Amino acid sequence: MNQVQAFNDYREKMNERILDGDNKVIKRIFNLDTNAFTDGAINPKNKELIGLACSMVLRCDDCIRYHLGKCHELGVSKDEVFEVFGIANLIGGTIVIPHLRRAVEYWDELGS
Amino acid sequence: MNQVQAFNDYREKMNERILDGDNKVIKRIFNLDTNAFTDGAINPKNKELIGLACSMVLRCDDCIRYHLGKCHELGVSKDEVFEVFGIANLIGGTIVIPHLRRAVEYWDELGS
Amino acid sequence: MNQVQAFNDYREKMNERILDGDNKVIKRIFNLDTNAFTDGAINPKNKELIGLACSMVLRCDDCIRYHLGKCHELGVSKDEVFEVFGIANLIGGTIVIPHLRRAVEYWDELGS
């Protein structure tokens, strides 16, 4: 679980440093991020699948890692994750494949 | 329903012209597109929500229109669509807002 | 002033329709957008130059139009606008040029 721990530690440490900056716009964006993924007309699990897919087509490794972690917590299955990967790689193209490699490696480390 | 009809007509007409080009790679990509959104570990409705969100963060008006049409067919509610819009505008940023305007206009025309 | 009026009218009309959707995340993003460009450590004029440059490298015509309108209101000079254009086209590459054409047309219509 080395890569997962490293990601979470760095994320937590730097989020603190960011919030130390005391910038109102940034702090509100951080709050919104929590709000957007809570239960609503769409449930948290499906929202995480959406967040994962968006992160993948936008090709952000850390965002993919974050949403994979959340998916894992919420009991998303490997088949569901791979269907999101399939859609994201189709919509986003083969330019997404290097991110897919790192995503699968991270999912493996999450112990799914 | 003017905008919806215009989009569907142009899409159908040009897809035919594209397939007339008889390029194997392109034809297979078109086939895959149909395959990726069929029922599987994730159901078609949730796949369309994913497709809609990806289209929005990647800022493609026509892709948004296509997935809004599919969402409408599958009975997705206005609140669900707006939650996808919310997530996509948060992840993708305010640069997405002009596409949100056109998406809401199209959703209105779909008669939701 | 035809193009300017058309942009502002559509923008206003659809922003209302968006807010009618009553989605908390979207409403907060709209509020934040107003907040981020108010006076602070950086003054409103320089924030608009930043907003204009970001809109251009991200290649969003409507965002460019919006920030050009704000720049015009705040008395930004043509030379300043063109220096932003120069930086944005250098950073973003020649793929930005079609947006530069439409930006210059809009700036002309603003009556600078």
Next chain:
Amino acid sequence: MNQVQAFNDYREKMNERILDGDNKVIKRIFNLDTNAFTDGAINPKNKELIGLACSMVLRCDDCIRYHLGKCHELGVSKDEVFEVFGIANLIGGTIVIPHLRRAVEYWDELGS
């Protein structure tokens, strides 16, 4: 040839307006653009195929139109153009398809 003429006329008119702005950075970028596609280790035709592919994965309709026009002038065949389309849609993903539709329409109008 309506669409082709309209594109060329607008492009020419606005390029003049841009150069009127007399911004050194922009003028040099315009010069470089001419230089980059002249004969060298790679011939002009293959450079245009590269320019076309880049325009397509970056999803810029006007850039695609410009390079399609150049390809047409240089005698690029329909099969070559479609192979570029295939590669660009595979690398860039299905998000490119709406641009492919408009590209095929423009290519048809060029009279290939």
Next chain:
Amino acid sequence: MNQVQAFNDYREKMNERILDGDNKVIKRIFNLDTNAFTDGAINPKNKELIGLACSMVLRCDDCIRYHLGKCHELGVSKDEVFEVFGIANLIGGTIVIPHLRRAVEYWDELGS
């Protein structure tokens, strides 16, 4: 040849893990990727130059590495590679330069 070996090993290992996921859409995308770059109206070498340019404007280091490796295998000269770099940095802008640095480093390691 350290960096080249590391890239190829990781790529091979993770491609296997991806295909283990047994997702039909992903497997077909992988197949298509092989197909798109075979001989056709455009020869494999020119297709690789196109793939390299697309990878660079889309700013994907691993995709650049992959196509540089293929270019090297196919006997593409340093001058040809640099002309692709020039076009990609002009179209994609100076935001591409950090990827250009890593590309030149990788090309050096390939022993060209």
Next chain:
Amino acid sequence: MNQVQAFNDYREKMNERILDGDNKVIKRIFNLDTNAFTDGAINPKNKELIGLACSMVLRCDDCIRYHLGKCHELGVSKDEVFEVFGIANLIGGTIVIPHLRRAVEYWDELGS
């Protein structure tokens, strides 16, 4: 100052290797880059804030590092830097946050 030194050293070393390639287009782009940020209608400090914001919405860590270094040299304050971060994260969305983390870490290392 470890991360700062490493970035500057690698940047300098590879820029030399790039210029060794003796490609006219690339050399001119490098020259233009210096020109675009010199004093003009907009002063160098505000141009660096623009360059920083563009780098952030385009999500290029090395470009962010480069402009943070320049901002630091020109005496930009932490509050100004954070206002740029706020605008960039709002326009570019939460997909920018991982780059914000690395940017704050780099800014800390610059000794602000």
